[in-house]
Every structure is written in C-alpha cells, then in structure tokens.
Amino acid sequence: MKFYPPKISERFDRPANAGAIANPSAVGTGASFTCGSFVRISLHIDTLEKRIENAKFQTNGCGYMVAAADVITEKLIGIKLTDLHRHKEIEGWFEPGLEDFPLNKVQCGESVIEAFKDALADYRSSVLEEFQGEKALICTCFGVSEEKIIEVISENNVEDADEVGSICNAGRGCGSCQMIIQEMIDMQNREDEHVL
Secondary structure: OOOHHHHHHHHHHHHOEEOOOOOOOOEEEEEEOOOOOOEEEEEEEOOOEEEHHHHHEEOOOOOHHHHHHHHHHHHHHOOEEEHHHOOHHHHHHHHHHHHOHHHHHHHHHHHHHHHOOOOOOOHHHHHHHOOOOOOOOOOOOOOHHHHHHHHHHHHHHHOOOHHHHHHOOOOOOOOHHHHHHHHHHOOOOOHHHHHO
C-alpha cells in the first residue's frame, strides 16, 4: 500500500524536474516552519524572450512538497514572464495536477510558491546589477529604463500602466513598478494640462 495518494505518489516516485540547473539565471528558496522543510527552485531564463527555458527543484521535504515543486516547475517551463500575471494564478496550478493535495499540507505548496517568487526577485536583482544605462531602471523584470517609459508615455498618449506594458513590457512581470509607471503618466498628464 502506498503512503501517499496516487497523484502525489506518482510525482514523489518519479519527479520530472528534481535537481539543479548548472548555471541558473535565478535561484529562490522557500521554507515551511511547520515541518522544517525547505525547497529551492532554480530557473534558466532566456534574456531576450524573457521565457523560462528550464526549471528545477531541490527539497528535503515530504512527498507533498516534492509533488508541489514538480507541478510548479513543470508548468513554468516555456512560460514567458509576461504570462505570469503577477503571480495571481500560480496557486491554482496545483489543483489539476494534484487533486489529492490535502488542506493540512497547504504549507508545502506555499513554500514552493515562496521559492518561485524568491527566484523571480533574484532574477530582477541580477538584471538590475547588469543594467548600465545612465537613466534609472524602472522595470527590472524587462530592463526598461525611465527614459524609455517617458518616451512611450509622450509618444503614445497612454492613460494607464497597462497601456505602457503593452508597448514596451514595463510592469508586465511582477507588477511592482506599475505604481511608479502610473505616477509618471499622471505627472506627464499634469505637465500637458499646464501647457494647454
């Protein structure tokens, strides 16, 4: 008799994405203080297309954590950063692949999501360190400078941050810069009103 429910057991016995990436673009770690387990996710991201080319995980956790990490890394491979919708849909990724995921093991899934978000933060930090422009870097996910965003706002008469994102991708990754982009739009609109 198997210790875990069938879908959990299948992932635990034969995880597709266990291991580490040799030269990762980003690495993130999550931990569960409930059981003392950790999970580490490493990503290889295509810098031009901003696409996750590979995702691997390492964990000392139980079968539930292994299964959660395997599902998340499987779904990440091939996805563009712009398609992540600022993490809103990731929690729902467990349900189709792990119907048997019990509520009392929810911390296992939360730790995996924490590790993924930490990996994205690591990627943003590395992009920021590599940026050599003279202007401030506003969107670290896509390497979009303040100068570029101002140019997009001026030339396209945009009204909100989503419109800026559809033109140059700024704000379409983690979303943390959307408030700054909106402030830049509002400032430009105030300047335009004074000119009139």
